Amino acid sequence: MDDQRDPTPRLLPNRFAADAAGRSPVRAAERCFHQPNARVRFHGERQDTSSAGWRRLLELIDEAAADGRDVFRPLVDLTPSERADLVTLPPTIAKLTRVRHFVLYGSPLVRIPPEIGAMTSLEVFEPYTSYSLHWFPYELTRCPNLRSSTVSTRALYGNFKYRPPFPRLQPAGALAAQPAHDGLDPQLWSVEAIRGCSVCDGQVDPATFQQLWISLRVATDVLPLLVNACSTTCAEALPKPADGYIPHPHQGGRAVPQPQPDW
Incomplete structure (x- = not known):
């Protein structure tokens, strides 16, 4: 019998719509969880808002907001050097109210801004293989249609596999000692x-401000969410954390007991 198999290799679809050029080598050697006795801290990089990558990303956001597209894949339209400029996303992502599918595959980002909560049409969020994203803003829970996520969960604080500790947050009221609220040290705050x-989207009173961690299921994944609460009232209004994680909002640090890791 003749071998009728097609010798041409079959190409598999790339569900993230990003080829190798869409990924960034920046922070590829992420080792935040590879030193178990080291002090756990936030990434301290500051965003250079004069960089070419930041300016280009602002343009891409404006274009997406203007044409009302429902899928936004900004990294594939940036050069490797432009992607390397990125530490976070611009607050202007709040304009992307019609985007339903947000792809950040292989990003070099270390944090996502709270303005992502304004993306009220968001249904699918894919920051997969963004290994320096260890946490997300609580404002992500404001996306009422979010139903699917693809996150590298082993890179997250408190993840079920390894249970790395959460960074210790600043004590309640510490914001009052800061001269300004827009020049904070990201390694501390x-x-x-x-x-x-x-929680309430209201103004922050530095005297009553407090930060808390909470682990909640958001779409597909349980994510460590950082809460900036304006008051004890808002802190007490937080929902019950996901089963199998720290059962209450907390301020992090190695002293906070976690469930055993799932080896």
């Missing part, structure tokens, strides 16, 4: 600016 309450 996680962000460079605190603009509002994660």
